[in-house]
Amino acid sequence: MYTHILFPTDGSDPAESVLEYALQIASEHEATIHVLNVADTGRDSLTTIRGKVIDVLEEEGQEIVDEAAQRARARDVAVVSEVLQGDPYRTIVDYSEQSDIDCIVMPTHGRRGIQRFLLGSVTERVINTAAVPVIAVNPDRDRPLAYPSQRVLVPTDGSRGAELALTEGIDVARATGATLHLLHVVETGNLGPDARSALKENELTGRANEIMAEAAETVEEASVEAVTSVIEHGEPSNVIRNYIDENEIELAILGTHGQTDFSRYVMGGVSAKLVRTSPVPVMWVREPGSDVTPDS
Template sequence: MFDEVLVPTDGSESAERAARYGRVLTAAYGATVHLLSVVDERDFDGVAGDEEPDAGRTAAEQTAHEAVDAAAALFDTDDVVTRVTVGVPSEAILAYVSEADVDLVVMGTHGRTGVERFLIGSVAERVVRHATVPVLTVRHSDAAPPAERVERILVPTDGSDASFQALPYAFDLAERFDAVVEGLSIVDERTKSSVYTVETALEEMVGGLETMAQTATDRVEARAHAADVEVTTTVVDGIPSRSICAHAEESGADLVVIASHGRTGLAHYLLGSVAERVVRNSTVPVLTVPSDVDA
């Protein structure tokens, strides 16, 4: 499933943590590791400074080379490709995905202090939004899990076929790591509240929302059993993105696997809504799967 894994890096703590997760995944899949550092052309003057240890390199280029070298040292394999390039970071990452036929991107959500190159809303968000392959985003924070492991995988679903695009990835990871999959569906409390204001006449609609959520997790459970994967299911009331992040922490999940698009129309899991907020706020790594990707 994952044969060519791209790990963009700027040498930040977030990028290093992402590389450590990349090491776990590439070891499990026997994948080739691609380490890419992009010197932002918008800050690049092309002039080497006197302080540079390597003649002809600017300070930014030297930092980029040091970043990929440091990341390469984390991997216990010789199957590593490194590249330093100049460009707009998100565009360069997406171009490399296509050029190298990458099937997974693993990247941090925050970068170096100041401009924070990998801050969500900038590079990472653009990559997740436009990538045609799954993207694993890893946040560096004090609340983050202390170890890079995959023992419990949380899969949020709204019951749509698009949201189930995440399941093959979750199941394959569960098989390789002998992990448990938990299907999670959220009954949006805001919808329930608006329904209750209409009193008894719409009580059946509330029951319908709960039934839909239960049906969604039942389908996850059935597919997991068919794939011979250990599974649990949970239905909770709440605001979807907040509930997903909170449940991921409270349940001890090591990874959230979520499709980037959900129901048409309301698009509960449309990037820019639930999935984007989960990527931005989750202390647990998030694997975002484009809804039209081939598993």
Template sequence: MPPIEDAIESVLLPTDGSEGALAGATRGLDLAVAAGADVHVLSVVDTSDVEGVSAILEDDIDEARAAIETEAETAVETVARTVEERDPDLEVTTTIDRGKPFRVIESYVDTAGIDVVAMGTKGRAGLERVVLGSVTENVLRTVPVPVLAVPPGAGDAELTAETTENVLLPTDGSEGAVAAVDWGVTFADAFDAMLHTIYSADTSRFTGDAEPGEILTKLEREGEDALETVRDRARAAGVSVTGTVASGPPARAILNYADENEIDLLAIGTHGRSGVERHLLGSVTENVVRNADVPVLCVPMRGD
């Protein structure tokens, strides 16, 4: 994986003006600053709810639509101003579009050649913390580039070389997990942070006549092999690395490790051993994103 300035040349910050969206944009801006990347700020006007109510008079629909567009303009201007105040040298492109938000974001990623998307996990819907905002969830399921999912509580925790000391990279040895390795190493290198990697030996997914001890021993060997892959790549990049084989359900092991080791950033593949298609998140990743207290970089498996 190349240095962060080569890996990330453009960052997309979608916003709906909510506090959750601003948290995502702020942490995404951290990545843009670290990489010297161009910043794209996008707000999507979704008027389908207003236009779907036939009882509303046409004048009322026009007024409601205008109010939504004004909110979108304000949301974009707020983020653009934040970017300029943080680093005036960054190039900023602002866009307001119409349509289904996640579809517009997906199209914008492809058209503009975006490298990373940064979004809050809580938007205007005001959903509980353990439930992803519907737009963010759909973006995670569909875009072909890494998405930095930022929980509401991470809005004030900067991702900089001064503040980011520990990056966690879970692995299960699958192709989906390997896709995230280079990104985890890149961020640890950019922030001069310790890279932690963890493999969870989960015997609960095995049934049959095999002895639990034999299964655990086999999984631990697989885990050490998976960790060694991460160690090799980290050492080649000059990144300090530590690896752990844990036990139990992977999502719980990852979240517990993050809490106990003061992890500042997680990098995880969106497809693991379950072999789900690109448009579905792996269950482990989904559970981690839903419950993490720190930003989670979700890396889709490469098309090749």
């Protein structure tokens, strides 16, 4: 399923804890893991004594990737290590394209909690621009990480982004034997008590049934037998988190764009809440051509 997996790292404790998960994925799929450290040479603080600072950053980066590569080899995982200069998120995305990466695994934050992989900075930008799935892992989770996952959740809203997430979920389920959980959330938080709101809720519920039937048909055609389909009502991010907890989900897969009220998967909305608070890794699958251009 995956042949080349990219693991960007800054050598922090959060990143190191996520490395183990990346190695589990690589080992399961007999993939090569690419360990990348980016010497951030775009910061204003490097304008003075620039050469010496860059040399130090690259030396530190080499130590970081060498240590990670050693851990990979100890698990008999093929590894490629690289230290590059540049803007972190752009360098990560460019490397993924140039190296035929199939999947990127990275923490939601890294060194000192705010310096390198802060959500809203590098991880968010990679999710918004990478052409391959990105698995964002919260290093502050309470649960141990486990791959291959036995229970995989795909929230769906019938959008193109959700279709791509479902395709990825089907591939994961077929490759690992996981049970696939399909979830649609009818967002009722903005509905009032009047008759018009009742009619609106009925319309949303009817559409939810159509969406779930279409998703279930797609899964059936893919010959995935272990499937659970659920329609819930409420605020999407809360419903998804609760479903993850109550059903012992180990991996969630979502599209980053959609069309219905539920699918506000642009950063700052439902997706940002999920990435920050999810107790399990979240794989983001971006709809081609749906770039959200980050600020430089």
